[in-house]
Amino acid sequence: xxxxxxxxxxxxxxxxxxxxxxxxxxxxxxxxxxxxxxxxxxxxxxxxxxxxxxxxxxxxxxxxxxxxxxxxxxxxxxxxxxxxxxxxxxxxxxxxxxxxxxxx
Amino acid sequence: xxxxxxxxxxxxxxxxxxxxxxxxxxxxxxxxxxxxxxxxxxxxxxxxxxxxxxxxxxxxxxxxxxxxxxxxxxxxxxxxxxxxxxxxxxxxxxxxxxxxxxxxxxxxxxxxxxxxxxxxxxxxxxxxxxxxxxxxxxxxxxxxxxxxxxxxxxxxxxxxxxxxxx
Amino acid sequence: xxxxxxxxxxxxxxxxxxxxxxxxxxxxxxxxxxxxxxxxxxxxxxxxxxxxxxxxxxxxxxxxxxxxxxxxxxxxxxxxxxxxxxxxxxxxxxxxxxxxxxxxxxxxxxxxxxxxxxxxxxxxxxxxxxxxxxxxxxxxxxxxxxxxxxxxxxxxxxxxxxxxxxxxxxxxxxxxxxxxxxxxxxxxxxxxxxxxxxxxxxxxxxxxxxxxxxxxxxxxxxxxxxxxxxxxxxxxxxxxxxxxxxxxxxxxxxxxxxxxxxxxxxxxxxxxxxxxxxxxxxxxxxxxxxxxxxxxxxxxxxxxxxxxxxxxxxxxxxxxxxxxxxxxxxxxxxxxxxxxxxxxxxxxxxxxxxxxxxxxxxxxxxxxxxxxxxxxxxxxxxxxxxxxxxxxxxxxxxxxxxxxxxxxxxxxxxxxxxxxxxxxxxxxxxxxxxxxxxxxxxxxxxxxxxxxxxxxxxxxxxxxxxxxxxxxxxxxxxxxxxxxxxxxxxxxxxxxxxxxxxxxxxxxxxxxxxxxxxxxxxxxxxxxxxxxxxxxxxxxxxxxxxxxxxxxxxxxxxxxxxxxxxxxxxxxxxxxxxxxxxxxxxxxxxxxxxxxxxxxxxxxxxxxxxxxxxxxxxxxxxxx
Numbered sequence: 001x002x003x004x005x006x007x008x009x010x011x012x013x014x015x016x017x018x019x020x021x022x023x024x025x026x027x028x029x030x031x032x033x034x035x036x037x038x039x040x041x042x043x044x045x046x047x048x049x050x051x052x053x054x055x056x057x058x059x060x061x062x063x064x065x066x067x068x069x070x071x072x073x074x075x076x077x078x079x080x081x082x083x084x085x086x087x088x089x090x091x092x093x094x095x096x097x098x099x100x101x102x103x104x
Numbered sequence: 105x106x107x108x109x110x111x112x113x114x115x116x117x118x119x120x121x122x123x124x125x126x127x128x129x130x131x132x133x134x135x136x137x138x139x140x141x142x143x144x145x146x147x148x149x150x151x152x153x154x155x156x157x158x159x160x161x162x163x164x165x166x167x168x169x170x171x172x173x174x175x176x177x178x179x180x181x182x183x184x185x186x187x188x189x190x191x192x193x194x195x196x197x198x199x200x201x202x203x204x205x206x207x208x209x210x211x212x213x214x215x216x217x218x219x220x221x222x223x224x225x226x227x228x229x230x231x232x233x234x235x236x237x238x239x240x241x242x243x244x245x246x247x248x249x250x251x252x253x254x255x256x257x258x259x260x261x262x263x264x265x266x267x268x269x270x
Numbered sequence: 271x272x273x274x275x276x277x278x279x280x281x282x283x284x285x286x287x288x289x290x291x292x293x294x295x296x297x298x299x300x301x302x303x304x305x306x307x308x309x310x311x312x313x314x315x316x317x318x319x320x321x322x323x324x325x326x327x328x329x330x331x332x333x334x335x336x337x338x339x340x341x342x343x344x345x346x347x348x349x350x351x352x353x354x355x356x357x358x359x360x361x362x363x364x365x366x367x368x369x370x371x372x373x374x375x376x377x378x379x380x381x382x383x384x385x386x387x388x389x390x391x392x393x394x395x396x397x398x399x400x401x402x403x404x405x406x407x408x409x410x411x412x413x414x415x416x417x418x419x420x421x422x423x424x425x426x427x428x429x430x431x432x433x434x435x436x437x438x439x440x441x442x443x444x445x446x447x448x449x450x451x452x453x454x455x456x457x458x459x460x461x462x463x464x465x466x467x468x469x470x471x472x473x474x475x476x477x478x479x480x481x482x483x484x485x486x487x488x489x490x491x492x493x494x495x496x497x498x499x500x501x502x503x504x505x506x507x508x509x510x511x512x513x514x515x516x517x518x519x520x521x522x523x524x525x526x527x528x529x530x531x532x533x534x535x536x537x538x539x540x541x542x543x544x545x546x547x548x549x550x551x552x553x554x555x556x557x558x559x560x561x562x563x564x565x566x567x568x569x570x571x572x573x574x575x576x577x578x579x580x581x582x583x584x585x586x587x588x589x590x591x592x593x594x595x596x597x598x599x600x601x602x603x604x605x606x607x608x609x610x611x612x613x614x615x616x617x618x619x620x621x622x623x624x625x626x627x628x629x630x631x632x633x634x635x636x637x638x639x640x641x642x643x644x645x646x647x648x649x650x651x652x653x654x655x656x657x658x659x660x661x662x663x664x665x666x667x668x669x670x671x672x673x674x675x676x677x678x679x680x681x682x683x684x685x686x687x688x689x690x691x692x693x694x695x696x697x698x699x700x701x702x703x704x705x706x707x708x709x710x711x712x713x714x715x716x717x718x719x720x721x722x723x724x725x726x727x728x729x730x731x732x733x734x735x736x737x738x739x740x741x742x743x744x745x746x747x748x749x750x751x752x753x754x755x756x757x758x759x760x761x762x763x764x765x766x767x768x769x770x771x772x773x774x775x776x777x778x779x780x781x782x783x784x785x786x787x788x789x790x791x792x793x794x795x796x797x798x799x800x801x802x803x804x805x806x807x808x809x810x811x812x813x814x815x816x817x818x819x820x821x822x823x824x825x826x827x828x829x830x831x832x833x834x835x836x837x838x839x840x841x842x843x844x845x846x847x848x849x850x851x852x853x854x855x856x857x858x859x860x861x862x863x864x865x866x867x868x869x870x871x872x873x874x875x876x877x878x879x880x881x882x883x884x885x886x887x888x889x890x891x892x893x894x
Binding site: 001002003004005006007008009010011012013014015016017018019020022023024026028029031032033035036039042043044046047048049050051052053055056058059060061062063065066067068069070071072073074076077078079080081083084089 | 107108111115118119122123125126131134135138141142145148149151152153154156157160161164165168169172173176177179180193196197200201204205207208209211212215216218219220221222223225226228232233235236237240241244245248249251252254255256258259260262263265
Binding site: 095 | 866867869
């Protein structure tokens with residue numbers, strides 16, 4: 001069990017999160033991909049912690065989990081809000097950026 | 105040898121769960137995949153001698169986050185036909201995979217330039233973690249708690265129903 | 271004072287033009303006449319003063335107005351030079367010019383474009399004087415071009431008839447063809463003489479620097495310009511058409527002054543031409559050919575002005591024979607005498623045309639000697655002069671030319687010239703007898719001719735009679751005053767007096783023969799020549815030269831330009847631009863579709879960037 005295995009796993013997980021973030025239209029999937037990416041970084045932190053023999057890495061990972069929880073709350077709140085506005089969880093429906101403004 | 109096989113199994117859990125999460129059409133099934141991945145992650149943490157972290161992971165990530173997600177998904181309760189219609193899902197996934205591969209490779213190469221050997225150390229029990237947390241990392245700890253408070257308030261504000269003028 | 275001679279006509283043209291443009295309806299008859307005729311008169315006085323100074327022995331006068339171009343070694347000043355050659359030229363140009371201006375005041379008095387006419391006329395005077403008085407080739411070229419422009423404006427004066435516009439275009443375009451050669455010649459001259467100032471005096475001093483072949487080329491190309499301006503073969507076809515302009519225009523421009531610019535140019539460059547006698551023979555040959563050719567055509571023409579136009583071309587041929595064979599003074603002398611009697615002939619013809627309500631066909635005229643006595647007398651004197659009958663002017667100048675040809679052993683040229691002299695007498699008297707003597711079948715109402723038109727005729731008749739005495743050869747008791755005065759590098763020839771008398775007598779006899787033949791054929795009853803033989807048909811149709819040019823030159827040019835405008839321009843040029851436009855549009859549509867406000871796509875673009883960078887770092891920058 002060498003660190004390289006963990007590094008490989010971290011890379012794969014991060015990339016998978018990235019893929020999911022870019023490919024899917026369903027907002028929940030996007031949210032969970034983001035979580036996946038953050039979690040892979042947590043894994044990396046734990047690996048470093050063991051590598052260096054210091055508990056600092058674990059502590060940071062712990063704090064990261066708290067942050068992830070906060071972010072999860074907000075993300076889900078936003079999804080609910082968007083759903084109330086457009087009755088849809090398709091990210092392609094939220095295109096107000098390209099709507100023309102009325103020239104006053 | 106034992107560690108290696110446990111690692112492989114847990115890795116398969118994680119990767120399998122992630123792939124399932126990415127590719128599934130139904131939201132709930134994706135959430136299940138995510139759940140499996142998080143549990144695998146907790147196991148990984150344990151494998152890395154961070155026991156407290158593993159527990160915290162299960163409590164927060166699995167217990168709170170996944171449950172919350174499922175609640176939200178069920179609340180929204182999107183019907184089959186109102187789910188996003190993604191005709192080119194696999195094409196997008198393929199393209200993204202190809203694009204991401206150099207990055208993955210780069211990431212791996214960069215990471216592997218760090219240490220190569222695990223030192224035999226203590227395992228990080230709650231005692232060790234607690235000591236470090238409340239001596240070296242007190243300030244970030246406090247800030248994170250404020251962050252959680254803000255997030256709570258923010259979530260309430262964003263998600264509440266509009267009040268009608270009476 | 272020298273510069274004023276040139277500036278005044280330009281100024282007056284400017285003011286008259288401004289006044290005319292500000293109100294084209296109002297006829298300020300008095301103003302235009304005063305300014306339009308007065309200005310050339312002032313120039314005449316100045317020119318005669320300068321001429322008097324030059325005769326009294328003053329050296330060449332110079333007058334610089336300002337420095338025009340100043341680029342390194344290329345320095346051109348707007349400057350004038352009056353040496354003896356220019357002095358002689360400006361004297362008769364201004365004098366005869368003023369007379370014709372007076373004539374024109376009468377001729378054009380009922381025309382609504384009276385002011386416009388005098389604007390153009392004065393513009394022409396200024397340009398011609400600029401040409402003659404220029405002190406460097408570039409200023410001469412400016413004058414050369416301006417004269418061509420004035421000619422165009424004046425030929426097309428009756429612009430409502432599109433035939434006149436075509437004639438004006440023809441004149442200008444053929445002039446331009448000649449100018450092409452002229453410009454190349456000037457450029458070659460400049461390039462060969464780099465490092466020296468570019469004035470006539472300086473070129474004359476440095477002419478030895480140029481090798482013989484370049485010199486020959488320059489000489490030929492300069493003459494190409496003269497071919498266009500002075501209506502020699504092959505660029506002569508505009509001159510008969512130019513008769514579409516008002517008669518004063520024909521008198522001044524196409525008889526007395528503009529067309530002689532080519533001869534003046536050769537004389538001005540005499541220091542160049544004396545070094546390349548072969549080119550001179552070429553010039554003389556063209557002159558001889560043009561003289562004979564024009565005389566043949568003139569013998570069968572019916573329009574009074576066209577006969578005179580061909581006659582001009584023929585006499586110009588004589589002048590080129592002279593300057594081609596090196597007798598520069600004789601050429602200029604013939605220019606001088608020719609100006610008098612040709613202007614007179616044209617003005618008389620104009621008077622006849624007005625008198626008969628714009629009839630121009632000589633076979634519809636006749637018996638006018640009773641009604642238009644003064645005009646008849648003056649034209650008779652001019653016809654005698656042009657036929658070379660002594661003691662009138664044409665005899666001395668033409669004789670000098672033919673004697674030169676004989677003495678330099680160019681017998682063919684001499685023969686052609688002598689034959690043409692006989693023909694000249696024939697067709698000119700044909701004109702005179704047909705118009706004034708012959709019994710006509712038609713009766714005419716004679717319109718009164720204004721006095722302003724008849725007085726100049728008198729003055730010119732006097733000139734035609736006496737101008738010849740300026741250049742009498744030694745053989746006849748004179749001292750070739752004008753030859754000595756001009757001091758040009760004439761070729762020196764020796765001929766015994768008896769041979770000279772023989773040649774002179776031969777010319778006179780031929781002239782009288784021509785007169786007699788014309789009398790016999792035309793003084794009684796006349797009819798228009800009909801085209802019953804092939805030879806006659808060819809001659810009457812001017813040897814079909816215009817048609818040949820049309821088929822060989824103009825039509826192919828039209829085809830080429832048609833091809834270019836219909837094929838190359840739309841398909842290749844427009845096609846290329848349209849292709850570019852199309853490409854840009856497609857690209858812009860493509861790029862604008864990338865901005866679709868969907869965040870997912872933007873994340874993809876970020877991923878693309880990240881991927882590219884990773885690729886670059888991994889493979890191009892080597893191992894980390």
